Each structure stands twice: as C-alpha cells, then as structure tokens.
Amino acid sequence: MREDLQHAVKLARIELTAEEEARLGSQLGDILKYVDKLNELDVEGVEPTAHAVPLTNVLREDEPRESLSHEAAMRNAPKTANGLFIVPKIVE
Amino acid sequence: MPHTLTISQLTDKLAQGELTSRDATQACLDRIAAVDGQLNAFLSHDPDDALAQADAADAARASGVSGEAKPLLGVPIAMKDVIAVNGHPLNCASKILGDFNSPYDATVTQKLREAGAVIFGRMNMDEFAMGSSTENSAFGPARNPWNTDRIPGGSSGGSAVAVTADECIASLGSDTGGSIRQPAALCGCVGLKPTYGRVSRYGLVAFASSLDQIGPLTKDVRDAAIMLGVIAGEDKRDSTNVPEPVPDYTAALTGDIKGLKIGLPKEYQVDGLDPEVKAATDAAVAELEKQGAEMREISLPHTEYAIATYYIIATAEASANLARFEGVRYGARVDGASPEQMNRATRGAGFGEEVKRRIILGTYVLSSGYYDAYYLRAQKVRTLIRQDFLNAFEEVDLIASPTTPTPAFKIGEKSGDPLQMYLSDIFTISCNLAGLCGISVPCGFSNEGLPLGLQLLGKPFGETDLLRAAHAYEQTTDWHNKRPELD
Numbered sequence: 281m282r283e284d285l286q287h288a289v290k291l292a293r294i295e296l297t298a299e300e301e302a303r304l305g306s307q308l309g310d311i312l313k314y315v316d317k318l319n320e321l322d323v324e325g326v327e328p329t330a331h332a333v334p335l336t337n338v339l340r341e342d343e344p345r346e347s348l349s350h351e352a353a354m355r356n357a358p359k360t361a362n363g364l365f366i367v368p369k370i371v372e
Numbered sequence: 373m374p375h376t377l378t379i380s381q382l383t384d385k386l387a388q389g390e391l392t393s394r395d396a397t398q399a400c401l402d403r404i405a406a407v408d409g410q411l412n413a414f415l416s417h418d419p420d421d422a423l424a425q426a427d428a429a430d431a432a433r434a435s436g437v438s439g440e441a442k443p444l445l446g447v448p449i450a451m452k453d454v455i456a457v458n459g460h461p462l463n464c465a466s467k468i469l470g471d472f473n474s475p476y477d478a479t480v481t482q483k484l485r486e487a488g489a490v491i492f493g494r495m496n497m498d499e500f501a502m503g504s505s506t507e508n509s510a511f512g513p514a515r516n517p518w519n520t521d522r523i524p525g526g527s528s529g530g531s532a533v534a535v536t537a538d539e540c541i542a543s544l545g546s547d548t549g550g551s552i553r554q555p556a557a558l559c560g561c562v563g564l565k566p567t568y569g570r571v572s573r574y575g576l577v578a579f580a581s582s583l584d585q586i587g588p589l590t591k592d593v594r595d596a597a598i599m600l601g602v603i604a605g606e607d608k609r610d611s612t613n614v615p616e617p618v619p620d621y622t623a624a625l626t627g628d629i630k631g632l633k634i635g636l637p638k639e640y641q642v643d644g645l646d647p648e649v650k651a652a653t654d655a656a657v658a659e660l661e662k663q664g665a666e667m668r669e670i671s672l673p674h675t676e677y678a679i680a681t682y683y684i685i686a687t688a689e690a691s692a693n694l695a696r697f698e699g700v701r702y703g704a705r706v707d708g709a710s711p712e713q714m715n716r717a718t719r720g721a722g723f724g725e726e727v728k729r730r731i732i733l734g735t736y737v738l739s740s741g742y743y744d745a746y747y748l749r750a751q752k753v754r755t756l757i758r759q760d761f762l763n764a765f766e767e768v769d770l771i772a773s774p775t776t777p778t779p780a781f782k783i784g785e786k787s788g789d790p791l792q793m794y795l796s797d798i799f800t801i802s803c804n805l806a807g808l809c810g811i812s813v814p815c816g817f818s819n820e821g822l823p824l825g826l827q828l829l830g831k832p833f834g835e836t837d838l839l840r841a842a843h844a845y846e847q848t849t850d851w852h853n854k855r856p857e858l859d
Contacts, residue, residue, distance in 0.1 A: 284736070284742075285732065285736060287739070288732050288733075288735040288736035288739055289732055289735075291735050291739060292691060292719075292731050292732050292735040293698070293712065293715040293716050293719055294716060294719045294720050294723065294728050294731060294732065295716040295717050295719065295720030295721075296720060296728070297720075300725065300728070303725075304725070304728065304729055304732065307729060307790055307791070308729065308732060308733055308736075310791050311683065311729075311733060311790065311791055311794075312733075312736075314679075314680060314791055315680040315683060315684055315746065315750075317676075317677060317680045318677055318680050318681065318684075318746075318749050318750060318753050319749075320677075321674075321677065321753060321756070323749055323752040323753060323756075326752040326753075326755050326756060327752070327755055328748055328751030328752050328754070328755060329751055329752075329754040329755040329758055330582060330751060331582050331612070331807075332568045332582065332758060332804075332805070332806060332807020332832075333567075333568050333569045333612070333614055333807050333832065335569070335611075335612065335614065338611040338612075340608055348475055348476060352475040352476075353475065355473070355475065356470075356472050356473060356475070356701070356702035356703065357700070357701055357702060358470070358699060358700075358702075358703065358704065358705035359705065365700050365701060367700055367711045367714065368707070368708060368709060368710050368711050368713070368714050369710075370710070370711060
C-alpha cells in the first residue's frame with residue numbers, strides 16, 4: 281500500500297491484515313486514479329455545495345426536555361461500571 | 373392470499389371486515405417461513421411481537437378507529453436494518469454493532485406506528501448501506517426472487533426482495549446514491565426516494581449525511597404515495613428536515629399527464645447500456661408520450677463526473693459518521709492494550725471490506741494536503757451537477773431514464789472489482805447529489821426474465837408530479853403485477 285494511503289489507514293484507526301492491505305491498496309489506487317477525472321474540469325470561482333437544500337442556522341428553543349435515560353443510553357455499551365463506559369487504561 | 377395484497381387492497385378488505393390484520397400478518401409470517409430460506413431478505417423477525425401488534429390493530433378497528441385516521445391500520449411493514457425500532461435489534465448488517473438493541477424509535481417508525489402499521493422484520497442490506505448488491509451484508513447476501521443466482525440490488529436489497537416476494541405488504545429503505553431505486557428496479561417493485569429534507573432521518577444510522585434519505589418500497593405507485601404521506605413532514609429532531617407542507621399525494625394520482633414535459637438526457641446514452649434496458653425504457657417513454665406527455669431532449673453536461681464526485685463526498689462523510697463505532701459506547705469490542713489499539717482491533721474485526729475501503733478513502737480525501745484537491749473540488753463539481761439539473765428543470769417537469777444500465781448481475785460477478793460496481797450507479801447517483809426526488813417503476817423484463825425499471829426524477833419537493841406520471845404509466849402496464857414463482 282502507498283505511504284499516503286497507509287497514513288489514512290492509521291488516521292481511520294482500522295487494523296488491516298497483510299492480505300487486506302495489499303488488496304485494498306491496489307483497489308484504492310484504481311479508485312483514486314478514476315476520481316482524478318475531476319481535474320479535467322475548471323472549477324475556478326465555483327462555490328462548493330455542502331448540502332443540496334440551502335438551510336442555515338436551524339435553531340430551536342434551549343428548553344430542558346425528556347431525553348433517553350442514563351440506563352437506556354448505556355445499555356448497548358460493551359463494558360460499563362458505575363454508570364460509566366470502561367476503556368483500556370490511558371495513563372500509567 | 374392476504375400477503376400478496378397492496379396496501380390499498382388490504383386496507384379495503386380490513387375496512388370491510390373481509391380480513392383481519394392477524395390474517396394478513398400471519399400470511400406474511402407463513403410466506404417468510406416458506407421462501408426466505410432461499411432469499412435471505414430478513415436478518416431477523418419477531419413473529420410474536422408482529423402478531424401482538426396485529427391484534428392491537430384489529431382491536432382498535434373493532435373499537436371504531438377508522439382507516440382515515442390511521443391509513444396503515446393493521447398493515448405489515450418491514451424495516452431496513454438501518455432504521456431504529458425501539459426494543460428491536462439494529463445491526464446495519466454489520467458485525468460491529470454486536471447485539472445492539474435500539475433504545476428508541478426513529479421518527480419514521482413513530483409515524484408508521486401512529487398510522488397503525490404492524491412494524492416487523494429487520495431487512496438485509498449492504499453493510500452500513502454501502503453497496504449496490506446486498507453482497508456486502510455480514511450475514512450473507514440476499515437473493516433476487518426472479519433468479520436466486522442473481523443479486524437483488526442494494527443497498528436496500530432485503531426491503532425490495534421482501535416486497536416482490538410478498539413477504540410483507542411494503543417496506544422502508546434508505547437511498548444515498550440509488551439504494552432504494554436500484555433494488556426496486558432489479559427486483560421489480562416500486563421504489564421512491566423523496567427529496568432531501570422531505571423525510572426525517574432521526575433514528576436512521578447515518579452513512580453520508582448530505583445525501584441520505586428514507587423512502588418506501590411498494591407493490592405499486594399508489595402505495596408509495598400512501599407511505600410517503602405517512603412518513604413525510606417536519607421534525608424538530610432533524611435539522612436538515614425542510615418545513616414544506618405535506619400534500620395529499622394520493623390525490624395527485626389522477627392519471628392525467630397531458631402537457632407534462634419530460635426530459636430525456638442525451639448524456640444518458642452511455643457505453644454499457646444494455647440494449648434490452650434501452651428498449652424497455654424507450655417503450656415506457658413512448659407510452660408516456662402516448663398519454664400526452666411532451667418529450668424533450670435535454671443536456672446534463674456534467675453527468676460523466678457524477679460517480680467520481682459521489683465517491684469522494686459520500687466516503688468523506690462516511691469516514692466521519694462511522695468514527696463513532698470504536699468499541700466504547702455500543703456494539704462489539706475487541707480488547708487492546710490502549711484505547712487506540714482497542715479502536716483499531718475493534719474496527720479491523722468489526723467492519724467488512726467495502727466499509728473499510730470507503731472509510732479509508734474518505735479519510736484520505738479529507739486529510740491534510742488532499743482536502744482541497746479531492747473533497748473541496750468534489751463539492752464544487754457537485755454545484756455544477758446540481759446546476760445542470762436546475763437548468764433542465766426550467767424546461768421540463770420530470771426527467772426519464774433507465775434506473776440501471778443492466779438487469780441484475782450474478783452474485784459474485786463484480787464483488788472483486790469495486791470500481792465496476794460503483795459504475796453501475798450512473799443513473800441514480802446524481803439525484804442525491806442534486807437533492808432531487810426520484811422513483812423507479814417496473815417497465816419490463818429481460819429475455820432471461822429479470823425485471824427492468826424506469827426511473828423518473830423530479831424537482832426538489834416535486835413528488836406530486838413524480839407520482840402522478842409514475843402512476844399514469846403504471847395504469848397502462850401489467851409489469852407491477854408480475855410475481856416470481858417460488859416454491
């Protein structure tokens with residue numbers, strides 16, 4: 281796999297097997313070559329579209345309301361204790 | 373055979389007391405038991421829960437609740453495994469969600485409940501809605517009911533199979549680049565992608581947030597209009613929802629399309645367009661013309677850039693959305709010595725290959741040094757693509773094309789070559805980039821007996837014209853009434 285793609289794998293936090301790395305590396309290379317097609321176009325002065333329907337500043341009143349209970353929000357977590365998510369040790 | 377009925381046929385029979393919701397629901401459950409072993413449309417379903425909902429619907433009807441107040445009272449509806457139903461599993465056809473169980477209802481689920489529907493079944497799909505064949509499901513591919521060696525399309529493959537094989541009355545899917553319309557075309561049912569902002573996505577697991585939209589898969593166009601009327605509308609819990617009033621979509625089904633202007637994009641005569649698909653689409657267009665629609669050739673000059681644009685934008689958004697699956701708050705976890713190692717191991721083991729490919733690509737195009745060259749450029753080309761459509765819609769009311777360039781391909785045929793798979797999305801992808809609405813209706817069969825679809829695209833919030841034309845076409849054909857023979 282190309283070095284720049286390896287960097288993306290690291291940022292994406294996905295462990296790949298050696299076999300996956302070889303296969304994905306070549307497929308992603310093909311896809312990036314294909315999307316280079318966009319360089320044919322002159323986009324000077326074109327505004328980017330982030331969103332097909334222009335909506336700005338959709339706000340609601342900041343009022344307290346019912347939400348998920350603590351228990352319901354935690355119930356799908358792989359590891360919890362005392363109402364908290366448990367992760368591997370961060371600080372030695 | 374209540375499972376073979378459309379929504380409108382079933383609700384008539386329920387209202388007249390000829391059938392109960394329990395009859396209809398039991399018929400769907402029996403049908404699943406008989407045929408789903410070969411189709412794999414359902415990842416799971418809970419017969420007892422479905423029958424309890426059916427009994428509640430029958431009791432409500434007996435106590436005087438009318439079909440007008442609850443347009444789906446007692447109608448069994450299946451859900452793509454990406455939409456939350458409180459107390460039911462939600463896996464997005466991925467291993468990474470483990471034994472996740474939804475703690476709340478999606479807004480569409482709530483709206484279906486309020487309309488009286490019997491909500492049952494978790495429908496198979498491409499993992500996280502990434503794919504065009506349902507081969508990317510972690511739980512095995514769904515199969516095309518017309519030929520089980522063929523793909524049913526995707527990503528909402530299970531939802532399309534279940535409708536076509538009469539395992540449910542109607543279903544919901546989601547469409548990011550064609551994921552409702554393409555499987556509808558390849559299975560031979562109706563699939564509607566509403567305008568971006570028309571239907572709330574609260575409770576839909578996000579893939580690409582500027583493109584995703586929920587919509588119905590149904591046995592005919594009238595049912596699509598009924599379903600859209602139920603699920604559309606403003607929702608304070610989705611800030612991308614547009615507060616447009618919801619018209620009575622069934623009232624639009626007048627059969628009168630005289631003077632409706634339909635555009636035929638000249639750029640859609642692509643290499644790789646199957647001659648049978650072309651012939652079926654041409655015949656459908658001729659039928660629309662016969663009914664008084666006016667055909668115009670139009671130009672969408674940036675068509676050839678749509679797929680590249682889509683696969684940059686959709687993967688970029690996916691890489692951000694799927695960052696939440698890290699083994700901490702929900703789903704499966706693979707242990708590691710540090711949080712980062714745990715994240716890597718969990719995501720490495722939990723995601724399938726297509727999802728990994730797209731997250732890596734999305735991370736790449738957003739990363740420092742590549743953002744302007746890929747992501748920003750794609751967003752600018754998106755503006756050009758959208759402008760093509762807005763220009764075309766100054767001259768026409770709708771745009772017609774095939775839904776897919778070919779009939780359903782064989783399982784395994786394209787799974788080793790993702791780029792070839794992506795290229796099969798050519799006709800459906802621009803609709804999402806431009807924020808339009810679109811529908812696929814059955815328009816014939818290939819020589820091998822595989823269904824073909826006609827796609828109509830409409831202006832933003834132009835669902836009434838879209839449904840009217842699709843319905844008028846459907847009235848003159850019998851394609852939507854054809855059903856596969858399954859033992």
